[in-house]
Amino acid sequence: MSLKIDESLWRQFDDIFENQEFLSWRRTMDSLWEQNFQWDDFARSCRTLFDLHLMNSKDPTKKRAFGYAYLAATGYSRIKKQALALTIIDQLKKACAPETMIKNLQEQVSNVVSSSSEVAPPDDSKQNELLEQLSKDFPGTAEVKKAFDFDVLESIPPLKRLHILSNAKVLIVEQTDYLFREGDNGSNFYILAEGKMQLERSGQVPIDLFEGAHLGELAAMSSFKRSGSVRAIEKSTLIEFSREDLVGLFIEFPKFEEGMSKSFYLRLFLHALRNIRAFDDFTDADLEEFFYFFKTKKIPKSKVIFTESEPSNEFYFILSGNVQIDRPSHAPLTLKGPSFLGEIAFLLGEVRSATATTLTETYLLVADGFMRDSLSREYPKIYEILRMIASQRESQNTKI
Structure with a gap:
């Protein structure tokens, strides 16, 4: 049976979201998932309605926004576009949606991933096919998408890596502008996604930084001021992580923390030896x-x-x-x-x-x-x- 998506259906949804609690209207929606229609279009429309209702200051409860977000994420999960579903889940967390809703959506995405893995876990071609589909659905820019293959993130599982990048805060630094200067306070960590930058330290030869370079972890993981200045040699695109973002990733992915800690200690070591005059002649x-x-x-x-x-x-x-x-x-x-x-x-x-x-x-x-x-x-x-x-x-x- 085919379900017609028209204005009457949206009005029906509005009424359900406004007058029923989540656990009640979720059961009402069960019959919807048996219908036959264009899930991609449906999920995209629900995503748009979610954004509109989320910005509506006249609806402090955000019931309609959360309802359409739920439909959009469920729709994307059904057609195995997990990266987009995860993006919506992340937005719901930030908007303080009900925990039961977030948990239910996370289980849906997890089930999709598990079912995909159960079909042929050892078959790399199946895994690659899933990643390729997720990559096509990636909502970020091409510059940010390239960071998927950077060494600094390789210890994070591919699906989660795509999710992180799809929600990443992106920073553009114009040619000759500084990202930060030596001695500045700062707690953010950066990955250079595209462009070329230069690290400048007092009394030292500048070091060129290329795509895939990560910088700022010394200040992000400690109370130290910036140990050098970073300037854009050409227009550069960076992915920015706050200290809180890093801590969250460390808790979830111990191997990522291990790699970052090694880098942190190395930067700290180089910074420390630069304060010992006997080591001035060493590169x-x-x-x-x-x-x-x-x-x-x-x-x-x-x-x-x-x-x-x-x-x-x-x-x-x-x-x-x-x-x-x-x-x-x-x-x-x-x-x-x-x-x-x-x-x-x-x-x-x-x-x-x-x-x-x-x-x-x-x-x-x-x-x-x-x-x-x-x-x-x-x-x-x-x-x-x-x-x-x-x-x-x-x-x-x-x-x-």
Whole structure:
């Protein structure tokens, strides 16, 4: 049986949405899903009505807006256009729609994805066919769509990745304009979707940034000011994430957090070493290679890093935070990042002569015994700098 979509049908919907609660009118709609008509056109029309009613200030309850959003999302789910359905669900969340409605729609989309996977889970061609269809339905610009294949987002499942990009906040920076400047406050993170930009830091050679580059995570994931200035060499399109957006993605996708944390620690490491004059002659590429000898660690306040008399199997670099050094017969000493920690006993193979405890939340890099064996051979210049720092500390009687 074919259902005619005309003005009378929209009036019928208006009456249902206005006078029935969601759980009631959802049952009324069950018969609708058995009808035979152009679901694509129907979903598109419902989407338009949703937008119109959502902007209607005379309807504070937004019942009609939520009703048409429900129909649109359901319609898109039925024709397997999940990216569009997810976009509407996201809008409903922001508009504070009933939780039962949002949950029901999420289950519909999830069921579509599950049924698609159950048909032939191992068949990559089926998976690719689904992604291709979703990609065709992508509502964003071509520039943003390209970010789907960027390495920075590869740990996020394809369907969710499309959803994120379809709702992404897009920023255009005109040629020669600055995205931000060194020393600015800021908490947003960016992915360069199209164009070319340049990273400028005081006293350093500018670095060109191309499509796929991500920037701003140092400020977004900490309280640091911008460590450099970013200027558009040509008109550039960026995808912008707030700190809250990042936290949400970290909670949902631990692998994404792991990758971003590695990038964050690297930026923090490079930023920290630029404040140590002994490293002025090293390029970022040299220091980045050195960085990968370390493991990263975030330590809460009031935690012991090492204790007096224990073997010195590791040495540390304090990226940020404060560490208290307690030694017998000495007043407590506070080390602030950026600073090496425990390198003297480590290089000499001695036991610890002090206890180190965090005074604040502290970001550390940790190098184990493997570093001691290979540092002098592979990084002789850095090894000599460490020995110089160790010698200075030893002469100041701060050996730990």
